[in-house]
Amino acid sequence: xxxxxxxxxxxxxxxxxxxxxxxxxxxxxxxxxxxxxxxxxxxxxxxxxxxxxxxxxxxxxxxxxxxxxxxxxxxxxxxxxxxxxxxxxxxxxxxxxxxxxxxxxxxxxxxxxxxxxxxxxxxxxxxxxxxxxxxxxxxxxxxxxxxxxxxxxxxxxxxxxxxxxxxxxxxxxxxxxxxxxxxxxxxxxxxxxxxxxxxxxxxxxxxxxxxxxxxxxxxxxxxxxxxxxxxxxxxxxxxxxxxxxxxxxxxxxxxxxxxxxxxxxxxxxxxxxxxxxxxxxxxxxxxxxxxxxxxxxxxxxxxxxxxxxxxxxxxxxxxxxxxxxxxxxxxxxxxxxxxxxxxxxxxxxxxxxxxxxxxxxxxxxxxxxxxxxxxxxxxxxxxxxxxxxxxxxxxxxxxxxxxxxxxxxxxxxxxxxxxxxxxxxxxxxxxxxxxxxxxxxxxxxxx
Amino acid sequence: xxxxxxxxxxxxxxxxxxxxxxxxxxxxxxxxxxxxxxxxxxxxxxxxxxxxxxxxxxxxxxxxxxxxxxxxxxxxxxxxxxxxxxxxxxxxx
Amino acid sequence: xxxxxxxxxxxxxxxxxxxxxxxxxxxxxxxxxxxxxxxxxxxxxxxxxxxxxxxxxxxxxxxxxxxxxxxxxxxxxxxxxxxxxxxxxxxxxxxxxxxxxxxxxxxxxxxxxxxxxxxxxxxxxxxxxxxxxxxxxxxxxxxxxxxxxxxxxxxxxxxxxxxxxxxxxxxxxxxxxxxxxxxxxxxxxxxxxxxxxxxxxxxxxxxxxxxxxxxxxxxxxxxxxxxxxxxxxxxxxxxxxxxxxxxxxxxxxxxxxxxxxxxxxxxxxxxxxxxxxxxxxxxxxxxxxxxxxxxxxxxxxxxxxxxxxxxxxxxxxxxxxxxxxxxxxxxxxxxxxxxxxxxxxxxxxxxxxxxxxxxxxxxxxxxxxxxxxxxxxxxxx
Numbered sequence: 001x002x003x004x005x006x007x008x009x010x011x012x013x014x015x016x017x018x019x020x021x022x023x024x025x026x027x028x029x030x031x032x033x034x035x036x037x038x039x040x041x042x043x044x045x046x047x048x049x050x051x052x053x054x055x056x057x058x059x060x061x062x063x064x065x066x067x068x069x070x071x072x073x074x075x076x077x078x079x080x081x082x083x084x085x086x087x088x089x090x091x092x093x094x095x096x097x098x099x100x101x102x103x104x105x106x107x108x109x110x111x112x113x114x115x116x117x118x119x120x121x122x123x124x125x126x127x128x129x130x131x132x133x134x135x136x137x138x139x140x141x142x143x144x145x146x147x148x149x150x151x152x153x154x155x156x157x158x159x160x161x162x163x164x165x166x167x168x169x170x171x172x173x174x175x176x177x178x179x180x181x182x183x184x185x186x187x188x189x190x191x192x193x194x195x196x197x198x199x200x201x202x203x204x205x206x207x208x209x210x211x212x213x214x215x216x217x218x219x220x221x222x223x224x225x226x227x228x229x230x231x232x233x234x235x236x237x238x239x240x241x242x243x244x245x246x247x248x249x250x251x252x253x254x255x256x257x258x259x260x261x262x263x264x265x266x267x268x269x270x271x272x273x274x275x276x277x278x279x280x281x282x283x284x285x286x287x288x289x290x291x292x293x294x295x296x297x298x299x300x301x302x303x304x305x306x307x308x309x310x311x312x313x314x315x316x317x318x319x320x321x322x323x324x325x326x327x328x329x330x331x332x333x334x335x336x337x338x339x340x341x342x343x344x345x346x347x348x349x350x351x352x353x354x355x356x357x358x359x360x361x362x363x364x365x366x367x368x369x370x371x372x373x374x375x376x377x378x379x380x381x382x383x384x385x386x387x388x389x390x391x392x393x394x395x396x397x398x399x400x401x402x403x404x405x406x407x408x409x410x411x412x413x414x415x416x417x418x419x420x421x422x423x424x425x426x427x428x429x430x431x432x433x434x435x436x437x438x439x440x441x442x443x444x445x446x447x
Numbered sequence: 448x449x450x451x452x453x454x455x456x457x458x459x460x461x462x463x464x465x466x467x468x469x470x471x472x473x474x475x476x477x478x479x480x481x482x483x484x485x486x487x488x489x490x491x492x493x494x495x496x497x498x499x500x501x502x503x504x505x506x507x508x509x510x511x512x513x514x515x516x517x518x519x520x521x522x523x524x525x526x527x528x529x530x531x532x533x534x535x536x537x538x539x540x
Numbered sequence: 541x542x543x544x545x546x547x548x549x550x551x552x553x554x555x556x557x558x559x560x561x562x563x564x565x566x567x568x569x570x571x572x573x574x575x576x577x578x579x580x581x582x583x584x585x586x587x588x589x590x591x592x593x594x595x596x597x598x599x600x601x602x603x604x605x606x607x608x609x610x611x612x613x614x615x616x617x618x619x620x621x622x623x624x625x626x627x628x629x630x631x632x633x634x635x636x637x638x639x640x641x642x643x644x645x646x647x648x649x650x651x652x653x654x655x656x657x658x659x660x661x662x663x664x665x666x667x668x669x670x671x672x673x674x675x676x677x678x679x680x681x682x683x684x685x686x687x688x689x690x691x692x693x694x695x696x697x698x699x700x701x702x703x704x705x706x707x708x709x710x711x712x713x714x715x716x717x718x719x720x721x722x723x724x725x726x727x728x729x730x731x732x733x734x735x736x737x738x739x740x741x742x743x744x745x746x747x748x749x750x751x752x753x754x755x756x757x758x759x760x761x762x763x764x765x766x767x768x769x770x771x772x773x774x775x776x777x778x779x780x781x782x783x784x785x786x787x788x789x790x791x792x793x794x795x796x797x798x799x800x801x802x803x804x805x806x807x808x809x810x811x812x813x814x815x816x817x818x819x820x821x822x823x824x825x826x827x828x829x830x831x832x833x834x835x836x837x838x839x840x841x842x843x844x845x846x847x848x849x850x851x852x853x854x855x856x857x858x859x860x861x862x863x864x865x866x867x868x869x870x871x872x873x874x875x876x877x878x879x880x881x882x883x884x885x886x887x888x889x890x891x892x893x894x895x896x897x898x899x900x901x902x903x904x905x906x907x908x909x910x911x912x913x914x915x916x917x918x919x920x921x
Contacts, residue, residue, distance in 0.1 A: 036500065038521050043499055073519075078822065087822070113501050125482040125494030135498030135518065139471025141478050225492050226482050374496070375503060377488040387707075391576045394583050394688040395619075397802075402503040402514070402766055402845050407496070424847060425820055428500075429514065429766055432807075433840040435847070436833060438826035488802075506766075514766050514843045 001437045002099040006032035006069070007318040008311070009086060009103035011076055011258060014042020015057070015300050016292025017109030019307025020314065022064035024107070027315035031068035032101065034088060036075040042111055043131055044300050047138035074099075077434070078425035079106075079261045081285050087425070089434045098434045104318035105287045107310045108259050108275065109303075112293035114156075114249035115410050117358075118372050118380065119365035121221030122248070130249040134160045137167055144168035146244040149230050151175035151218045154251040154356045155299070162206035164247075172241045173211040175232055177250070178356050180214035186355045193348060195301075217362065218248055251356055252297045253410045257423040262288050269413060272296030272353065279339050281310040282317075289314045298349030305345050309338030363415045372415075373408040375401020380415070389418045402429045457526035466522050473498065473505045473518035476530065484517060484530050507531075543568065544896075547719055547729040549711050549743070551577040553687055553882055554874050555735035556694035557889035563701035565897050567731070571695070571703060572719065574710035574736070578691035581737050581881060584762065584850025586798055586808050587690075588775050589883045590627050590682040591652050593643060597859055597907035599650060602880060604903055605887030606681065612886075619689035621801035627682040628657075628666065628774040629781075630673055630795070630835060636779045637674040644677060654679050668771055668838045677779075684775055684798055687882045694885075711736070715745040717870030731896055735874040738816075738853040748868035750913035753861070755876055758852040759815035761825045762808050766843040769803035778835060781809070790814070793828040795835040805842060807832055809879070811852075820847050854878040857917050862888050862908040863895060872896065873910050 008024040010017045013035035024031045033040075040062070041047070045054040071088070078087035084106055090097030114129040121127070128136070130152055137143055147170045150161045161174045176183065190197040216234040221227050230246050232239050254274035256266055264283040265276045274296035281289045291310035292303035312334055322328040366372065368381030378398040386392035389399060389412060398412075399405035399421070409420040426435070454465040459476070466475055473495045476484050483492035484505045495505040498518050505517040508529045517528075544567045548559045551573035563569040589609050591602045609622075616622050631637040640656055647654045657665070658675045665678075695705050713720045718728045734740050741755055778795035796809040810828040812821075825847060833840050855861060855876040865871045872895075874888050887903065894901035 037519065113499065114497060116496065116502075123487070123491060123493060125477075125492055128495060129497050132496055132498035136471065136474040136477055136495065139474035139498075139518070140467060140469070141471075141474035226494070374487070374493070377491075388576070391579065394578060395692060400846065402506070402843075403501060404846070406501045425822075426844060426847065429503075429843040429845045431841055432763070432765075432829050432833065432844055435763070435822075435844060436826050436829040436840065438822040512841070513768075 002097075003102065004032060004071075004099055005102045006030050007104045008032070008107065008314045009034065009101050009105075010107045010109060010311070011086070012042060012109035012111055012292070012294075013037070013040035013070065013072070014109060014111050014292060014303065015045060016111070016294075016303040016307035016310070017042065017107070018058065018061040018065065019304045020107040020109055020291055020311030021068045022061045023308045023311030024315040025065045025068045027312055027319070029315035029318050031065065032103070033065070033068055033070045034074050034076060034086070034101065035070070035072050038073055040070065040072065043135065046135055075428050075430075076258055077427045077430050079258055081262045081288065084287055087438070089430045098437045105289065105314040106262075107307075107314045108264075108283070108288065108290040108294055109292045109307060109310075110255040110258050110294045112252040112254050112297060113406060113410070115251050115253045115414070116248075116407055117250050117362055117365060117411055117414065118370050119218055119220060120367055120370050121223070121227070123371055123374055124221055124223050124227045125225065126223070126227035126244065127221055127246045127248065130156050130160045130247045132249070133245060133247040134163060137164065143245070145170065147172050147242060148245045148247055149173055149175070149218070149232070149241055149243050150247045151216075151232070152249040152251070153177045153358060154249070155352065156249065156252070158203045158207065160247060161210060162203045165206055165210065171207070171210045172243060173213065173232075174207070175216035175218065175234065176212070176214050177217045177359055177362060178214060182355045183214060186351060189351060196348070217365070218246065219365070221246055250358055250362065252293060254294050254296060256294060257427050259283060259288070259290060259294065260423050261425060261427070264288060264290070267296065280313045280335065281306055281342070282313060287317050289317075296346075296349065297353065298345055299352070302342070302345035302349050305338065305341040309335070309342055312338060358414060366415065372411055373398040373401065375403050375408075378408075383412070383416070389421050392418075393421070404428075455522050455524045457522050457524065457528060459528045460530055468522075470522045471518060472507070472509075472520040472522050472528065475522060476505070476507070476517055476528075486531060544730040546570065546731045546733065547572060547727060548733045548735060549714065549719060550574070550735040550737065551691070551695060551705060551707070552580055552582040552735060552737060553578060553691040553694070553885040554877060554888055555733070556691040556698065557885040558733050558735055558874050558892055559698040559703050559705075560694045560701070561889035561893035562731075562733070562896065563698045563703040565893050567896075569698060569701075569703035570727075570729070571698070571705040572709040572711055572721070573705065573707045574739075576707055577695055577705065578688040581850055581852060582687045582691050584760070584848060585687050585882050586762065586796070586806055587685045587687040587882050588627070588682070588798060589685060590775070590880070591647070591679065592880055593646055594858065597904075598880070600903050601860070601884050601887045601891075601908070603650065603652060604890070605884045608886035608890060609683065609685075609883070610681070616685070616690065617693055619686065620693060621686040621689065622683055623799070623801055624681070624683040625799060626678055626680040626774050628662070628776050629677040629679070630662065630669065630776055630778050631675050631677075632778065632835070633674050639779055640675060640677045647679070652679065653681055666773060666776060668836050669776070670835060670837055673835075678774070682775060684800070685882065686801075690882070711743055713745055714743045714871060715748055716865075716868035730870060732871040733874055733892065734871065737875055738851055740853070740873060740875045744865075748865050748871060750866060750910055752916050753910065753913035755853045755855060756814055757816045758854045758878060759810070759812040759817070760808060760850050760852060760879070761810045761820065761828055761847065762806065762850065763825070763829070763844050763847045764800070764807070765805045766845050767803040768805055768842055771805050771838070771842070772797055772799045772836075774799075776835070791824060791827075793824070793831045795832050797832060797836065797839070804845070805839070807839070816851060818849050818851065820849055852878045852881070855917075856919055857912075858919065859907050860884060860888060861910050861913070862891055863905055863910050866911045866914060
């Protein structure tokens with residue numbers, strides 16, 4: 001198997017990963033960045049070529065990380081901690097391309113996924129996540145003149161709705177499940193973050209004319225082969241809209257699977273559910289750092305601050321103690337600045353978490369015949385007799401499909417309070433050919 | 448009107464389609480009339496949900512290779528894509 | 541004895557089958573499961589129902605068990621996914637083909653329908669096998685099931701006969717007709733059946749444990765693919781399988797692949813003697829996959845959705861332990877089934893119930909009795 005060595009490996013080339021790559025490179029480490037998408041930017045900076053701000057941000061970070069190596073279109077399917085190593089598989093096309101990455105330190109910038117909650121009709125074509133529809137539009141989906149309902153929860157709703165309006169879609173309404181007073185309080189509190197205040201104001205301007213309701217959510221989606229109508233609950237009344245697309249997502253869930261394979265501890269569901277990190281963004285596994293949404297949902301500014309700090313810390317871990325006092329002092333100052341920045345952004349993230357907390361009614365959207373596991377077509381009613389995810393999986397196949405419980409697991413954690421199962425390799429389905437390539441010299445046991 | 452920056456021709460279920468270079472395959476499939484990418488275990492039409500590679504609803508066969516996530520794939524010239532839902536609704540899952 | 545109080549320790553498929561057989565015979569059965577039903581070795585296994593010819597005793601037990609699976613064919617719910625697809629033992633070369641003839645004679649003499657196949661017939665039956673295989677042995681009466689569903693069904697049947705099943709009830713100690721639970725409470729019964737898999741020896745109080753009774757773990761890897769309907773029709777096993785299963789090598793692999801009702805392909809098998817770490821080991825998995833791809837090159841392109849590990853409880857003589865403890869006549873063992881636990885769960889349960897209720901057993905119980913562990917036991921040649 002091909003072997004790639006580096007001093008710092010960064011998994012994920014979104015804002016946190018790019019910032020980590022930049023910081024680690026500047027600190028003098030040999031950096032390898034691995035990302036599974038065709039282009040860097042992660043989710044929030046997807047198709048950065050198309051928009052000015054993200055494009056500049058990506059360019060600046062890549063310039064700082066000019067000496068780093070980038071491997072796009074590769075997925076990390078397995079990892080081990082002592083010594084540190086990753087099993088990566090190239091893309092979805094070239095089935096024989098696997099490699100083993102060796103690193104002295106690792107930065108996990110694996111981001112987050114949307115939280116999907118089931119409701120009647122949610123499996124119809126045309127129902128996507130909020131980020132999901134955004135991703136496809138950035139990928140070339142033409143939504144001009146298409147009627148779209150945006151629903152769910154979180155700051156993503158307004159951002160995506162505004163973006164859809166700009167591309168010519170007809171956003172029939174935005175339904176935020178959080179109460180208006182909570183969101184208003186957040187708005188008032190933005191005085192402490194002027195940049196965000198401006199952003200917020202710009203969004204609302206872009207959405208002039210689009211009905212925006214709070215304490216509102218989707219009840220059911222109707223259609224034969226695809227979505228035609230969506231029934232919603234607004235102000236205690238039912239409102240029905242004819243639509244071409246429903247973009248519905250209920251916040252973000254940290255993507256912690258790779259960290260968990262490495263034995264990293266996670267915060268509890270009530271503390272953000274992300275990988276647990278200390279002040280220097282080190283996880284509980286030595287030489288493994290984490291930054292960005294993977295440590296807890298915080299938005300792009302927190303991700304950038306965390307990436308810078310994690311990249312610096314990882315480089316220091318890989319390179320060993322600084323050779324001289326001046327360098328050591330510079331490190332100490334940089335670390336202090338980094339920690340302060342991270343703390344500041346974390347405070348904002350905590351506020352967001354409280355504002356957009358999911359209300360209890362959302363647990364009752366799914367009926368007994370509503371599918372929860374889309375991979376294996378398992379309805380909620382079939383799951384109720386069980387006490388945990390594993391037992392339900394063995395009995396009903398829920399979670400046995402290719403998504404490896406990423407969709408249903410997050411939903412059941414919210415609806416039934418079930419802890420998600422520990423992930424096992426491979427983290428995504430890969431051909432047997434990729435599994436066959438582990439050779440002699442690979443560590444056979446994992447810490 | 449989106450300008451085609453050097454169009455790319457590929458085939459979807461036997462039909463030739465031209466798209467701008469860099470178009471995401473899932474974006475192309477969702478934009479079609481049916482919008483479906485696969486048929487579920489119980490025979491229902493399904494289409495992309497997450498757009499970022501974790502829901503696996505967008506699995507299609509590309510150049511003979513099954514279970515390729517369309518949302519992680521860019522359209523390439525000469526690409527041959529089939530969606531099992533086109534084959535009489537047989538469950539692909 | 542018909543109103544006997546019975547405690548069954550363990551709700552894996554063996555415990556479930558024993559509970560069902562005892563309850564059906566009129567006993568009042570209480571199943572105590574440490575965690576969740578069918579959550580341990582039963583959840584990991586391939587669910588291959590087969591007649592195994594590695595010894596007379598094993599053949600008798602697997603043959604009888606297969607009959608019992610067939611007899612209840614109409615009773616299994618669809619969740620059990622029972623498919624009488626048959627086993628096809630594959631001979632890679634002429635040397636292995638000679639073994640096929642020996643097996644044919646052996647099985648036939650003992651009433652098992654089998655047929656030999658030449659290379660061409662094997663290729664026609666299973667087009668995805670590599671060309672050039674010498675031939676094979678087909679056992680059409682073998683089948684596959686989904687073990688957790690079968691175990692759950694057996695527990696449901698037991699409940700219908702009045703049994704109770706308690707979960708999250710770990711047992712800390714077992715003596716003659718008693719068990720102690722984690723909270724220190726002691727429960728007594730006329731009959732205690734310990735079907736606790738690998739944990740069994742440690743549960744037995746020193747006073748009742750036979751001097752040389754031990755179970756060793758044989759770790760196995762499994763992998764299941766995304767749906768590929770029609771890829772394989774039979775359970776395919778290489779003839780070297782038994783060398784792997786009963787050999788002395790610490791780590792061995794053998795080609796073993798199975799079609800599932802969903803169209804997914806299930807791949808085994810590997811054995812690591814004494815390994816108890818439940819984590820996947822990439823090197824061993826790679827060896828297993830490479831071995832499989834030697835027989836079925838087309839496997840290389842199939843998409844693997846999940847990989848997991850199971851720990852088979854094995855005895856040193858490769859026969860399960862079924863019967864009463866010599867030092868504790870009210871306590872019975874039903875464990876040590878290595879890689880045939882799913883198949884032999886039914887035969888084990890019938891044999892055990894026959895002995896408990898002092899009926900004339902269909903099988904000769906002698907080779908399985910725990911009493912054999914009072915002295916040192918040696919592996920069969």
